[in-house]
Amino acid sequence: MTEPNRPTVCVHGLGYIGLPTAAILANNGYDVYGYDADPERRAALAAGTVSFDEADLERFIGMALDDGLEIVDSARSADFHLICVPTPYDRDHDQIDLTYVEAAGETIATLLRPGDTIVLESTVPPGTTARRLRAVLEDSGIAIPDAASLVYSPETVLPGDTLSELRENDRLVGAVDGDDCAPVVALYESFVKGEVRTTDATTAEFVKLIQNASRDVNIAFANEIAKLAHEFDIDAREAIAFANGHPRVDILDPGPGVGGHCLPIDPLFLSHNNNIPMLTETARRVNDGMPEYVGKLLLAALDDPQASSVALLGVAYKGGVADTRQSPSLSLSKFLQERCVGDLRQTDPYVDQSEHDIVSLRSALDGADAAAIVTDHPEYGALSPDLFAEQMRGRVIVDARGLLNCNRWEAAGFDVYQI
Numbered sequence: 001m002t003e004p005n006r007p008t009v010c011v012h013g014l015g016y017i018g019l020p021t022a023a024i025l026a027n028n029g030y031d032v033y034g035y036d037a038d039p040e041r042r043a044a045l046a047a048g049t050v051s052f053d054e055a056d057l058e059r060f061i062g063m064a065l066d067d068g069l070e071i072v073d074s075a076r077s078a079d080f081h082l083i084c085v086p087t088p089y090d091r092d093h094d095q096i097d098l099t100y101v102e103a104a105g106e107t108i109a110t111l112l113r114p115g116d117t118i119v120l121e122s123t124v125p126p127g128t129t130a131r132r133l134r135a136v137l138e139d140s141g142i143a144i145p146d147a148a149s150l151v152y153s154p155e156t157v158l159p160g161d162t163l164s165e166l167r168e169n170d171r172l173v174g175a176v177d178g179d180d181c182a183p184v185v186a187l188y189e190s191f192v193k194g195e196v197r198t199t200d201a202t203t204a205e206f207v208k209l210i211q212n213a214s215r216d217v218n219i220a221f222a223n224e225i226a227k228l229a230h231e232f233d234i235d236a237r238e239a240i241a242f243a244n245g246h247p248r249v250d251i252l253d254p255g256p257g258v259g260g261h262c263l264p265i266d267p268l269f270l271s272h273n274n275n276i277p278m279l280t281e282t283a284r285r286v287n288d289g290m291p292e293y294v295g296k297l298l299l300a301a302l303d304d305p306q307a308s309s310v311a312l313l314g315v316a317y318k319g320g321v322a323d324t325r326q327s328p329s330l331s332l333s334k335f336l337q338e339r340c341v342g343d344l345r346q347t348d349p350y351v352d353q354s355e356h357d358i359v360s361l362r363s364a365l366d367g368a369d370a371a372a373i374v375t376d377h378p379e380y381g382a383l384s385p386d387l388f389a390e391q392m393r394g395r396v397i398v399d400a401r402g403l404l405n406c407n408r409w410e411a412a413g414f415d416v417y418q419i
């Protein structure tokens with residue numbers, strides 16, 4: 001339901017970022033047209049149903065649908081066009097697929113009125129906004145920046161906490177050709193409590209990538225420490241805690257690898273099409289190798305892997321969420337299947353039971369020879385050895401998240417291997 005004089009926004013792509021952004025804008029004085037290419041998603045959203053799990057999102061969408069958010073069957077003219085479409089990466093061919101961004105640009109070119117603004121939010125290789133998207137618009141006769149403003153602004157939200165991070169985090173707005181991006185700054189300032197800073201579009205694209213690459217590299221260092229500590233037979237996490245007592249050292253947590261839709265992919269956007277030797281590429285290899293490292297630790301602890309039952313605790317890529325995209329747990333499961341582990345069961349209190357053949361914790365442990373904690377779900381920190389001793393046949397525990405008190409579990413008769 002549009003109201004006269006409220007500025008309008010058309011959001012292209014109603015996924016993990018576009019949908020909450022559309023809802024926040026609708027709740028902050030904008031009339032928002034939400035468009036997604038998937039008709040099923042549009043129908044579900046128009047009925048208030050969200051297909052992914054995100055804190056408080058469904059209730060918030062319901063409020064937005066009552067006040068300013070309209071799910072539309074085709075994109076509409078608006079003062080602002082926000083592009084929040086996927087940019088998939090094909091690992092096998094080292095190709096970044098920008099066709100969704102280009103398609104959105106072509107659609108927007110048919111709708112633009114003088115003075116409208118286009119904001120790209122999707123994660124892209126540096127130069128995409130100023131060169132590729134600009135070319136799409138200019139090929140359609142839209143002169144940038146004279147006829148329309150073109151801006152890049154990355155989201156930095158943590159999946160699972162999207163709504164609060166959209167509001168609380170700082171925001172970077174990058175213009176093309178020194179354009180005045182004041183209207184876009186005002187758009188974000190309508191809901192962002194952090195600082196909204198401005199730069200050029202390519203710097204903004206680069207910043208998004210180096211933020212995620214920085215985290216990936218730092219996690220890889222923690223994983224390398226875990227492997228080294230294992231060689232020296234010392235506790236990696238204790239060593240890291242001592243090291244972090246130094247005022248300028250802040251090492252992250254080792255684990256079974258890095259999942260999600262950002263850290264495993266974004267660093268590759270940096271190294272794409274250049275020959276600079278990249279620390280980030282090494283970090284990717286280290287983190288991608290962790291599920292296999294955990295798998296080998298587990299196999300070495302079993303007398304006869306092919307006759308063994310193994311329970312994997314956690315399928316989500318990180319604790320407290322239902323998201324299984326690029327999850328290290330799925331890679332570990334694939335590795336163990338390839339090694340013909342007799343019977344593999346997966347459990348996860350967050351992930352839908354119909355996905356990935358998930359069973360209850362008790363069923364997963366029933367008669368198992370070994371159990372591996374792969375996801376740092378908060379519930380797993382409170383696990384007690386009693387249930388495991390009661391249900392399991394064997395006594396092997398691999399704790400890839402460092403959640404268990406080893407002394408307690410060893411006292412209960414378990415062999416604990418911790419990362």
Ligand code: SAJ
Pocket residue numbers: 155156157158159211212215219252253254255256257258259260261262263317318319
């Ligand atoms: N992980 C570790 N050790 C750690 C921290 C994380 O192994 O010390 C693992 C997690 O278990 C998970 C993976 O890394 O498998 C990634 O989790 P995460 O919480 O670090 O990040 P994401 O992918 O959920 O979200 C990241 C965030 N980026 C940064 O923190 C720099 C988020 O702010 C971004 O908005 C998001 O990527 C994105 O959309 O790009």
